[in-house]
Amino acid sequence: xxxxxxxxxxxxxxxxxxxxxxxxxxxxxxxxxxxxxxxxxxxxxxxxxxxxxxxxxxxxxxxxxxxxxxxxxxxxxxxxxx
Numbered sequence: 139x140x141x142x143x144x145x146x147x148x149x150x151x152x153x154x155x156x157x158x159x160x161x162x163x164x165x166x167x168x169x170x171x172x173x174x175x176x177x178x179x180x181x182x183x184x185x186x187x188x189x190x191x192x193x194x195x196x197x198x199x200x201x202x203x204x205x206x207x208x209x210x211x212x213x214x215x216x217x218x219x220x
Contacts (some may be wrong), residue, residue: 146178
C-alpha cells in the first residue's frame with residue numbers, strides 16, 4: 139500500500155532530525171528504511187532528509203527555514219538570441 143503525500147510529509151518531518159544527527163554508517167541504514175517505506179528515489183530522499191527543516195541565517199537575526207515543498211529550479215540561460 140502506498141503512502142499519501144500527507145503521510146510522507148509527516149514521516150519526513152519525523153526522520154529528518156534523526157538523519158542529520160546520525161553518524162555516516164547510521165545515515166545509510168536510516169536512508170534505506172526511509173526509501174523502502176516512502177518508495178522515493180534514493181537521491182531525492184537524501185536531499186529531502188538533508189534540507190527539510192534546516193535553518194539558514196540570511197542576515198543577522200533573520201533566518202530561513204527549509205521546507206521540502208518549496209524546491210526551486212535554476213533557470214537555464216538562453217542559448218540563442220532574438
